[in-house]
Structures are given as structure tokens and as C-alpha cells.
Amino acid sequence: MNITDLPFNTTDWATLTPTEHPGITGKALWRTQQFGPIRVRMVEYTPGYLADHWCQKGHVLLCLKGELQTELEDGRQFTLTPGMSRRRRATPFLHHIRRSPVYCGLTPCRPF
DSSP: OOOOSOOOOOOOGGGSOOEEEEOSBSEEEEEEEEETTEEEEEEEEOTTOBOSSOBOSOEEEEBOSSOEEEEETTSOEEEEOTTOEEEEOOOTTSOOEEEOOBOOTTSOBOBO
16 A cells, blocks of 8 residues: 555545445445545444455454454454454465454444
8 A cells, every 4th residue: 555645635434425235144334435546444344244255455454343353264363342453465375354243232343
């Protein structure tokens, strides 16, 4: 990711209309902004969300609310709670993020 030559900008994420993306169970609601070549999303997962695919892209995630569990293709699992983040490079030789089941009690998770 090369973040250069982007003008100053503010985003009121609450004003963006979410798009719905179903998983095997639950759904992900994406609020998306495109800044040149950089796509930034605030994603809200419903309780019990389970992704329907392996993801091969690099990501930076920040958990704002709830709990996000990520399983890698090799079986390792990681849990993010509010204030925690994770990063992963995009290369075909690293483990793919498979599914991010979300266990959230009464409130949906909002990884950013």
C-alpha cells in the first residue's frame, strides 16, 4: 500500500449507505470510501457471521466493537477485541484468511 498524494479529507461514516454481503451465515455490511488506489471500509458483521471464501488480499483491521475471530488456512486462530488490530501481507505464499466468525453477544462487531 502506497499512501501518497492524497488530499486531506474527512469521512462521516454514519452517512454512508452500507452494502450487504452475505456469508455462509450472517452478513457483512460495508461502508466504503475510495481514496485514489486505496479502498477503506468500515465493516459491521452480524452475530454469527462466517465468511464464504478464503481472502488472499492484504489487510489492516482495527476492531472497534465486539469480537472478531480469524482462522488462517493452516488452522491458526486469532481473536481481536476492541482496540486490537491485525495486519497481513498479500502474497500467495502466506496463509489465506479463511473465515472470520464473529461472536458478539448483543452487539454486532465493527472491524475497520
